Amino acid sequence: MEGEESLHRFSPEVRIQEPGGIRDAVSLRPPTMLFHGTSDNAIPAASSKEFLEILPGLGAHAELILFEGKNHTDLFLQDPLRGGKDDLFEHVVAVIHDGDTAALAKDAMAPPSRRLVPEVLLRLASGISPF
Structure with missing residues (x-):
């Protein structure tokens, strides 16, 4: 499984925006803390920033902590x-x-x-x- 298929199946950012299922349960989660290294080349820190922007609109409380110079x-x-x-x-x-x-x-x-x-x-x- 590669590329777009993997992204759609495993990306939390993609999955929580789909109607039903996970999307409806997001607001029930406890506060979420996202940790990301700024030197991550596998999954850029921008991905966590985008995910953080989506969560409040679904009723979730979230915080992003970036670690300068840390990789994946x-x-x-x-x-x-x-x-x-x-x-x-x-x-x-x-x-x-x-x-x-x-x-x-x-x-x-x-x-x-x-x-x-x-x-x-x-x-x-x-x-x-x-x-």
Whole structure:
């Protein structure tokens, strides 16, 4: 399955605009957070921006967080394996603990995560990844 057929079948932006089914359920969803890297060559960040513009018209609450310089897999694959500061993880934890000052204080004291994969392997994987 390629091109237009795949886009129509799997694109959330396309699917939620179709009458019935998914479209009618969008307003029942909890608030949606979209995360996208600005250097994503597989799915441009503009796709998330367009999706974000559609959601309010269907009754959904949504927010888009753009991560400067991140590609398609950095946020959920390379960054966690790299260790240290993980922007996506920190953002999600901050949302979960919003309003809980004790939990936020504990989060601020957490040590950085350790590196799981050498940088040379992450760069190699990034260079051969189709995304």
